[in-house]
Structures are given as structure tokens and as C-alpha cells.
Amino acid sequence: MPGTAEAAPQSAAARSQQPGDSAHRELALRAIDAAKAAGAEYADARISSARSQRIGTRERRVTGIGDSETFGFGVRVLVNGTWGFAASSDLTAEEVTRVAKQAVAQARANRVAMVRPVELAPIHHPPVPNGRWRSPARIDPFTVAIEDKVAYLLEANEAALAAGARFVNSNMFFLKDEKTFASTVGTVTQQTIFRAQPGMTVTMVSADNSDFQSRQSTDIQPRGLGYEHVVDSNLKSRAAGWVEEARQKLTAKPVEVGRYDLILHPTHLWLTIHESIGHPTELDRAYGFEANYAGTSFLAPPEDRLGKFRYGPEFMNILADRSAPGSLSACGWDDEGVAPEDFHIVKDGIFVDYQTTREQAMWLDWWYKQRGMETKSHGCSYAETWADVQFQRMPNVNLEAGEDDTVWEDLIAATDNGIAIIGDGSFSIDQQRYNAQFGGQVYYEVKNGKITGMLKDVAYQMQTPTFWNAMDMIGGPRSYELGGAFGDGKGQPSQSNAVSHGCPPTRHRQINVINTGRTA
Amino acid sequence: MAPHSLFAVARHLSREECEAIAKKVLSFSKADECRVTVNSGMRQNTRFAVNQISTAGDNYNVSVDIRSVIGKKVANVSVNRLDDTALREAVANSERIARLAPDDPELMPELGPQTYRDSIVWNDATASLEPSARAEAVRAITEPSRAAGLISTGYLEAQAGSTGIANSNGLFAYSRETASAFTTTVRTSDGTGSGWAGDSDNDFTRIDPDALAARAIDKAQRSRNPVGIEPGRYTVILEPTAVANLVSLISRSLSARSADEGRSFFSKPGGGNKIGEKVVDERVTLVSDPFDPRVPASPFTGEGLPTQPVTWIENGVVKNLAYDRYWAQKQGKEPISGGGTLSMAGGESTIEEMIASTERGIVVTRFWYIRGVDPRTILFTGLTRDGTFLVENGKITRPIKNFRYNESPIFMLNNLQMLGRPVRVSGSEAGGPGQALLVPPIKARDFNFTSTSDAI
Numbered sequence: 020m021p022g023t024a025e026a027a028p029q030s031a032a033a034r035s036q037q038p039g040d041s042a043h044r045e046l047a048l049r050a051i052d053a054a055k056a057a058g059a060e061y062a063d064a065r066i067s068s069a070r071s072q073r074i075g076t077r078e079r080r081v082t083g084i085g086d087s088e089t090f091g092f093g094v095r096v097l098v099n100g101t102w103g104f105a106a107s108s109d110l111t112a113e114e115v116t117r118v119a120k121q122a123v124a125q126a127r128a129n130r131v132a133m134v135r136p137v138e139l140a141p142i143h144h145p146p147v148p149n150g151r152w153r154s155p156a157r158i159d160p161f162t163v164a165i166e167d168k169v170a171y172l173l174e175a176n177e178a179a180l181a182a183g184a185r186f187v188n189s190n191m192f193f194l195k196d197e198k199t200f201a202s203t204v205g206t207v208t209q210q211t212i213f214r215a216q217p218g219m220t221v222t223m224v225s226a227d228n229s230d231f232q233s234r235q236s237t238d239i240q241p242r243g244l245g246y247e248h249v250v251d252s253n254l255k256s257r258a259a260g261w262v263e264e265a266r267q268k269l270t271a272k273p274v275e276v277g278r279y280d281l282i283l284h285p286t287h288l289w290l291t292i293h294e295s296i297g298h299p300t301e302l303d304r305a306y307g308f309e310a311n312y313a314g315t316s317f318l319a320p321p322e323d324r325l326g327k328f329r330y331g332p333e334f335m336n337i338l339a340d341r342s343a344p345g346s347l348s349a350c351g352w353d354d355e356g357v358a359p360e361d362f363h364i365v366k367d368g369i370f371v372d373y374q375t376t377r378e379q380a381m382w383l384d385w386w387y388k389q390r391g392m393e394t395k396s397h398g399c400s401y402a403e404t405w406a407d408v409q410f411q412r413m414p415n416v417n418l419e420a421g422e423d424d425t426v427w428e429d430l431i432a433a434t435d436n437g438i439a440i441i442g443d444g445s446f447s448i449d450q451q452r453y454n455a456q457f458g459g460q461v462y463y464e465v466k467n468g469k470i471t472g473m474l475k476d477v478a479y480q481m482q483t484p485t486f487w488n489a490m491d492m493i494g495g496p497r498s499y500e501l502g503g504a505f506g507d508g509k510g511q512p513s514q515s516n517a518v519s520h521g522c523p524p525t526r527h528r529q530i531n532v533i534n535t536g537r538t539a
Numbered sequence: 540m541a542p543h544s545l546f547a548v549a550r551h552l553s554r555e556e557c558e559a560i561a562k563k564v565l566s567f568s569k570a571d572e573c574r575v576t577v578n579s580g581m582r583q584n585t586r587f588a589v590n591q592i593s594t595a596g597d598n599y600n601v602s603v604d605i606r607s608v609i610g611k612k613v614a615n616v617s618v619n620r621l622d623d624t625a626l627r628e629a630v631a632n633s634e635r636i637a638r639l640a641p642d643d644p645e646l647m648p649e650l651g652p653q654t655y656r657d658s659i660v661w662n663d664a665t666a667s668l669e670p671s672a673r674a675e676a677v678r679a680i681t682e683p684s685r686a687a688g689l690i691s692t693g694y695l696e697a698q699a700g701s702t703g704i705a706n707s708n709g710l711f712a713y714s715r716e717t718a719s720a721f722t723t724t725v726r727t728s729d730g731t732g733s734g735w736a737g738d739s740d741n742d743f744t745r746i747d748p749d750a751l752a753a754r755a756i757d758k759a760q761r762s763r764n765p766v767g768i769e770p771g772r773y774t775v776i777l778e779p780t781a782v783a784n785l786v787s788l789i790s791r792s793l794s795a796r797s798a799d800e801g802r803s804f805f806s807k808p809g810g811g812n813k814i815g816e817k818v819v820d821e822r823v824t825l826v827s828d829p830f831d832p833r834v835p836a837s838p839f840t841g842e843g844l845p846t847q848p849v850t851w852i853e854n855g856v857v858k859n860l861a862y863d864r865y866w867a868q869k870q871g872k873e874p875i876s877g878g879g880t881l882s883m884a885g886g887e888s889t890i891e892e893m894i895a896s897t898e899r900g901i902v903v904t905r906f907w908y909i910r911g912v913d914p915r916t917i918l919f920t921g922l923t924r925d926g927t928f929l930v931e932n933g934k935i936t937r938p939i940k941n942f943r944y945n946e947s948p949i950f951m952l953n954n955l956q957m958l959g960r961p962v963r964v965s966g967s968e969a970g971g972p973g974q975a976l977l978v979p980p981i982k983a984r985d986f987n988f989t990s991t992s993d994a995i
Binding site: 087090091131133185230306445448478480 | 614
């Protein structure tokens with residue numbers, strides 16, 4: 020758990036001076052000095068050099084190889100309680116100064132519409148003058164030869180075709196983001212973030228072209244790791260299994276609408292957690308700041324919900340972290356220089372805290388005082404790129420495993436009339452996070468403790484509080500897995516966050532299942 | 540490049556600057572074919588929440604995309620630095636990666652020089668929109684909202700930039716484009732009512748902040764304390780934004796190749812595609828016209844192919860699907876690019892007439908969290924939001940709780956009853972400029988609402 024510079028994980032690579040490190044540090048400091056000189060009471064600067072790579076294939080062909088680098092900086096300032104932000108891709112001393120002044124001028128322009136000035140919560144640790152952090156990637160994906168990556172995907176496709184796939188698409192995506200951050204608080208950090216995701220989709224078409232079904236590899240989740248995640252995912256060895264499942268989906272029994280006990284695999288459940296717990300516990304949503312797009316929250320107002328709202332049964336505990344090794348949200352410091360700590364959002368089934376930034380932590384000052392806690396940010400500030408202003412984004416939000424050794428098979432064995440769902444599929448939830456609908460990749464009918472066959476056209480519709488209070492079984496530590504996504508959208512302009520969600524399998528009693536199949 | 544003042548016409552590269560960069564990149568290239576695309580411009584925004592500006596941001600970026608072809612091998616590299624070293628390195632990288640790639644059997648040669656119509660997407664006023672002007676536009680919504688005891692939240696974005704494309708066969712294309720969008724959600728202070736209004740245009744001066752404020756405030760006040768009614772099949776009166784939310788989904792399914800491969804709604808059982816078949820009501824015509832001044836788009840595609848008006852569906856019959864250059868050649872067709880703008884023909888009915896003619900139905904302002912459920916029927920799910928009302932005996936009688944739907948725009952356009960005059964809307968869920976859409980309000984029967992939501 021990174022707390023201060025001393026405590027942050029520091030591999031040999033992380034400690035070494037990268038080319039450009041000292042230049043970036045100097046430019047970031049120049050930006051915040053220019054902002055202060057122009058009248059800012061607080062300023063931070065982020066310089067980022069991000070490289071990404073995407074390789075796509077279909078069947079025996081490469082559909083695209085793309086390598087992209089983006090480089091630039093953003094300066095955020097607070098002037099008399101109003102924010103301003105400006106960014107540019109011209110990383111020169113003159114441009115850094117100009118952009119810092121532009122951010123200050125913009126904050127002044129924004130004052131005409133100010134009602135309540137912004138206040139920042141103090142940071143719970145001393146300034147970090149030279150912080151370093153690096154994702155625990157073993158193999159930098161950009162050191163792996165393109166031909167090896169292409170061969171990996173085409174071999175996996177060959178395995179799918181050999182198993183009878185009509186179509187197969189596969190791809191891999193990598194990111195390496197080197198970020199320098201400096202703020203007027205006296206913190207300067209340099210972090211290297213890695214992300215990796217391999218993926219495959221196989222499609223089967225019925226003989227008469229009247230039906231087609233796909234199986235996506237959504238049980239392989241993106242990670243904050245390097246190329247080793249691709250190697251470990253071993254698409255080639257799994258392709259035939261996905262082809263067989265897609266084939267079975269063509270002749271699977273359409274689900275009968277009704278209420279079923281749902282047994283949800285971690286490869287599916289992570290997305291339900293993301294939508295129905297991750298998003299409604301964002302504090303800016305609860306206060307209406309995202310009303311125009313991402314929405315507000317049913318967990319509002321905070322004074323009526325904190326410590327009072329029962330999310331689920333007593334064995335339900337939701338822990339947020341930015342520390343799990345290889346998780347997508349892991350970092351040493353967030354995008355305003357705060358070292359995140361793990362915190363409970365739900366404890367023993369009761370809702371107890373929101374995700375916060377420095378600005379937002381002040382809004383819950385009363386609650387933290389009441390609980391005898393320090394008023395401090397949970398370290399949830401994040402911006403997708405140098406060109407975006409940072410704001411509150413989701414950390415990893417996890418459902419903690421139960422205490423006994425229950426596993427997936429135990430949940431199936433304990434169920435008389437249910438549906439087991441593996442993999443995430445279609446998802447949609449309302450703007451306050453009450454009413455959601457989720458599909459999956461594969462659905463199994465469960466009768467009298469046994470899987471009796473595959474179903475298709477399944478989706479469940481749920482009301483968040485009812486769904487979580489209907490949870491009556493939970494897997495133990497052995498069945499806990501990490502899921503997650505790159506494309507978590509929020510904000511205007513919409514920014515993508517990358518976040519992981521760990522959970523065991525669960526069972527939920529009597530959930531409403533619909534049939535999504537229609538005839539054109 | 541000339542020095543830039545703090546706030547002036549949004550910074551972007553001129554035709555000459557793009558040409559110079561492209562020439563330099565092509566001079567570094569040792570590949571058999573090379574294409575360079577230079578995008579540059581500013582993205583400027585102001586957000587407001589709880590009746591005050593919450594954040595704002597101005598950013599400038601330029602990116603150079605280099606596509607190198609060696610034999611039948613291809614790779615793309617993108618950088619956002621313009622110095623010779625960075626560009627040289629990017630060219631060399633793209634060639635190095637291309638050499639390592641396997642042959643692409645579907646490779647199409649780069650195009651030769653083309654003739655383009657002038658772009659009509661640029662607007663000086665949008666390109667010069669300063670933070671103070673944005674703040675004033677925001678105040679036109681926050682002030683009346685505050686005065687009415689309501690809470691306004693919203694987003695204003697203006698973009699201005701240029702695109703230049705050049706290749707080793709002598710093609711050069713350049714255009715400048717602006718885009719803007721302004722959307723607001725006004726909520727009642729007791730949290731029981733919410734109203735939305737939004738608009739999108741390449742010319743910001745055509746967006747009227749006072750009118751947006753009036754619409755959103757009116758909807759918020761009228762939607763207070765909604766009642767729940769049973770889900771089921773209802774006659775719906777969809778405002779233009781709601782129509783755009785659903786009809787735009789069709790434009791994502793227009794690939795001829797997916798249809799020919801048997802994995803699309805436009806696949807024909809037994810093989811082939813549905814060109815020539817009637818798939819929706821005969822009053823439905825869907826067109827992409829990049830030179831329609833109401834919804835203009837770029838005069839060229841990413842490959843530098845000139846764009847032209849395309850009719851996708853005419854009087855209910857599929858006329859065209861999108862063919863990339865490879866699939867077009869293979870099928871003996873002309874390439875037709877998909878995406879771009881979308882216009883739907885309308886009728887003469889007003890929303891008031893649609894309401895007056897309805898015994899029992901639902902008026903929908905917009906949809907939200909729209910996600911695919913079944914590509915075989917273009918079936919999507921999502922929810923109504925920010926202004927959903929019950930119509931009884933020809934009149935709006937009360938606000939109702941939001942519904943989740945599971946529905947396809949194809950089924951909806953088969954159940955058409957009335958159409959109004961098309962207008963340009965902001966159809967992007969995220970409130971940015973998004974796809975330029977020109978659509979009418981419609982009345983349709985048997986719209987499939989599957990559950991209710993307590994969300995306001």
C-alpha cells in the first residue's frame with residue numbers, strides 16, 4: 020500500500036532516471052510557478068507521455084497494427100475558489116507559461132457564475148518531493164516484437180477455425196503512460212502505468228443464415244500489467260472452448276421469462292458491481308454534479324444515506340482500493356498527489372462512505388467528524404489524458420469474499436431452479452442506478468443442484484437495493500477473481516477510466532429474467 | 540507558426556502548414572506507399588453544476604498519423620510531436636512494424652489525386668468562442684434556473700480544427716471543421732423532477748441558450764412527482780432527440796460485408812443482403828448528405844475518398860449498404876462510406892397534433908444508457924429520462940416514472956403513425972457534438988417498455 024515516497028513500491032526500474040525525467044520535472048515546476056505568479060492560490064501540472072498499441076486480426080489476416088504516442092501537459096489552477104484548466108501538446112518553456120496563464124485567465128472568466136468557492140481538504144501525508152511508482156509489469160509490451168504478437172493472435176485464430184468457428188476476431192491492446200505531476204503543495208511524482216488486454220470473439224452462423232451467435236472472451240479481463248498478461252491468458256488454448264459454446268448457443272433453449280435464482284460468476288458479477296455499487300457511491304453524483312450525463316445517485320442526500328442505508332445482507336462488504344497488484348486503478352498517487360488508502364464503502368451490509376477527491380472530502384466533513392475520522396480525500400482523482408481535467412473517478416470497488424470455502428460448484432449444487440451466468444454481456448442502468456439490465460456470454464439452466472443445459476436470449480432486470488438484499492450465498496476467498504474494464508465513461512467531455520473489480524461468485528434469489536429474442 | 544494570443548480564433552494548422560508537414564513526412568518515407576494524416580485543433584468546454592461553473596478546459600492538440608505500406612504489409616504509427624526527429628522516428632517505426640507484419644490479402648492501393656467539394660463545416664463564431672462568452676451562455680441557464688428555485692447542470696463544448704491528408708500517389712485533401720453542443724439538465728430542488736434540453740450545431744450562434752433554459756425549466760417543473768404506471772406496449776410520441784437516439788443505431792449496422800457474411804440484421808436468410816427489400820414503413824427515408832448545410836460533414840473520408848450523399852433507405856426499402864474499398868471491389872460495387880451524418884425525412888404533423896390524436900400514450904424527451912442486446916434485430920435496451928409524460932384522451936395528464944425499453948428502431952419504424960418536421964438535435968448521450976443528426980418527432984404504436992425505474 021503506497022503511503023509516502025518511502026513506502027511506495029520501488030523496483031530497480033522505477034528508481035532509475037528515465038530520459039526526460041528531469042526536464043519534465045522542471046517544466047511541471049515552471050508551470051505551477053507561472054500559475055502562482057499569475058494569481059493562482061493552488062496549481063498542479065501533469066505531463067504525460069503515453070504510448071499505446073493495438074493489433075487486430077480476423078481469421079488468417081491482420082486487420083490493423085497501430086502504434087500511437089501522445090505527449091503533452093495540462094495545468095489546473097484554483098483562483099479565488101474557481102477552477103481553470105488548460106492543456107497543450109507543445110511542451111516548451113514558453114508554451115508551459117502561456118498555458119498556465121491561460122488557465123488562470125479562464126478561472127477568472129468562470130468567476131461570474133460562482134456561488135460557492137472551492138475548498139480543498141488537507142492531504143493526510145507530507146508532501147512527496149520525489150515520488151516514484153511503477154505498475155508491477157514484468158514484461159514491457161513495447162519490448163515484445165510485433166511478429167511475436169501477430170503470431171500469438173493468428174495461432175489462436177487458427178485454433179478457433181480448427182474447432183469450426185465461422186468467424187474469429189482477436190486483438191491485443193497495450194498502454195504505457197509515463198506521468199509527471201507537480202503541485203504547489205510541494206509534491207512531485209513520476210509514475211509509469213501499464214495496461215494490457217488480449218481479446219477474442221468467435222461467431223457461428225446457422226446453416227441457413229437465419230441465426231448467428233457470438234462468444235466473446237470477456238472472462239479474460241484487462242489488467243494493469245505488461246505482456247505477461249497476454250501470455251498467461253493463452254487465447255489459443257481456450258479458443259476451441261469458446262467455439263463450442265457459440266455453437267451450443269445456436270441450438271440453446273430460449274429462456275422462459277420468470278423469476279429465477281441467479282448464480283453469477285465473477286467474470287459476470289464484476290460489471291454488476293461496477294454499475295450498481297461503483298457508480299452510485301461517487302460523491303459528485305450524489306451532489307448532482309454529473310446530472311447532465313452520467314447522472315445522479317439513489318444514494319442521496321448523503322445525510323439520509325450514510326450509516327443508514329442497508330445495501331445488502333450482513334455478509335456484504337465493499338472495499339475500495341487503488342493498491343491491488345495488477346489492478347487497473349492501482350497507482351502510487353492520484354492525479355492530485357494524494358496517496359490512496361483502502362476504504363470501506365459498505366461495511367456489514369450498511370453504506371458508510373463515498374469515493375472522494377480533495378474538493379469533495381470537504382463536503383463530508385460533518386460525517387467524518389461524527390465518526391471520529393480525519394477529513395481527507397480517498398485519492399480518487401484521475402484524468403484520462405494530459406488534455407483532460409482531472410475529477411473524481413472510481414477506484415477498484417470490490418465485493419469481499421465470504422468467510423467459508425464456498426465455491427461456484429457449491430452454489431450450483433445448492434440451487435433448485437436457477438440460471439448460472441458466465442461472462443459479461445449487454446449492460447444498461449438508469450441515471451440514478453436503480454434499474455439495471457444485464458446479459459452475459461453463456462447461460463446455464465440449473466435444476467435440482469445440477470446444470471441441465473444451455474439457455475439463450477437471457478437478460479435479468481433488477482432494482483439495485485432489491486438485488487443486493489436478495490443475495491443469500493457468497494463464494495469464499497478461493498473463488499475470488501478480478502474483473503474490470505478500460506472504458507468506464509463519465510464526465511463532459513466524457514473521459515474513460517480503467518478500473519478493476521474483484522468478487523467471488525454469488526447467488527441472488529428470485530430475480531426477474533426476460534427473453535430478449537425477437538423476430539425481425 | 541505564428542505566436543498565439545491567449546484567446547483568439549481556435550488554434551489549428553492551415554492548409555499550407557499541413558501540406559508542409561505532409562511533404563516532410565513523405566520525404567522521410569522509404570515505403571512503397573505512404574499516407575499521412577494531420578489533425579489539429581482545439582477543444583474548449585465549460586461545465587456547470589448546481590447553478591455554477593464547476594470546471595472548464597481548453598486544450599490544443601495535433602496528431603500526425605503515418606501509414607506505411609511495404610509490399611502487401613501495412614502499419615500505422617501516430618505521434619503528436621512535429622519536430623523532424625519525432626517525425627523521422629515515427630516514419631521509421633511505421634516501416635519497421637510494417638516489415639514485421641504478415642501480408643494483408645485485402646490491401647487496397649492508395650488513391651491518386653482526387654477532386655473535392657469545399658467543406659461547409661467551418662464557422663468563425665464557433666472557432667472564436669472565448670471562456671467569457673461561454674460563461675455568459677451558461678449564465679443564461681443558471682440564472683433563470685436559480686430564480687425559479689431549480690438546480691441546473693450542463694455542458695457547453697466548442698471544437699475547431701483541421702484535417703489534412705496526403706499520400707505518396709499525390710493525393711492531398713484539407714478541410715476545416717467546427718462543432719459545438721450545449722445541453723442542460725434542470726432538476727427540482729426536492730429531486731422529484733428533471734428536465735433536459737440540448738442542441739448541437741457547427742455554428743454556435745444557431746444555438747439559443749435562453750430557449751434551452753426555458754425548455755429544460757418547463758420540463759423540470761412539469762415532471763415533478765411522477766407516478767408509476769405498468770410497463771407494457773404503449774403508443775409513444777418521441778421528441779426528435781429520442782428519435783435520434785434510436786434511429787442513429789441503424790447507421791452502425793449498415794456494413795455490407797457483415798450483412799453478406801450472415802451476421803447482421805441486413806443479412807438475408809439463405810444468403811446475401813437485404814438491398815432492395817422493404818424493411819420499414821414506406822414513409823421512412825434515411826440519407827447521409829455531407830453537403831446538407833443543416834448537418835454538414837467532411838468532404839472526404841479517412842482514405843481521402845470524396846464523400847457524397849447516400850440514400851440508405853428510401854420509402855422503406857434498403858437502397859444502399861456501406862462498402863469499404865476492398866469489399867466493393869470483391870462484390871463489383873462502388874465504395875460507399877458509412878458513418879457520417881444521418882437525416883430522416885419527416886412529415887407535417889406537430890407534436891401537439893400527435894398528442895391530440897392519442898387516446899393513451901407516452902411522450903418521451905430522450906433515452907439513456909442505450910446498449911445493444913441482439914444484433915440480429917438491432918434490438919437495444921435503455922431508459923427514458925428527463926421528461927416522460929402520460930397522454931390520456933388527447934392531453935398530457937401527468938408525469939410518469941421512467942421506463943426501461945427493449946426495442947429495435949426497425950420495429951419502431953414499422954409501427955409509425957405520424958411524423959413531424961425534421962430538426963437538428965444533439966443525439967450524443969455524452970452531450971458532445973457527436974454525430975450530426977436531422978430527424979423528425981414521430982408517433983409510433985406498440986413500443987415495448989419492459990420495466991419501470993424510480994430514477995429521476
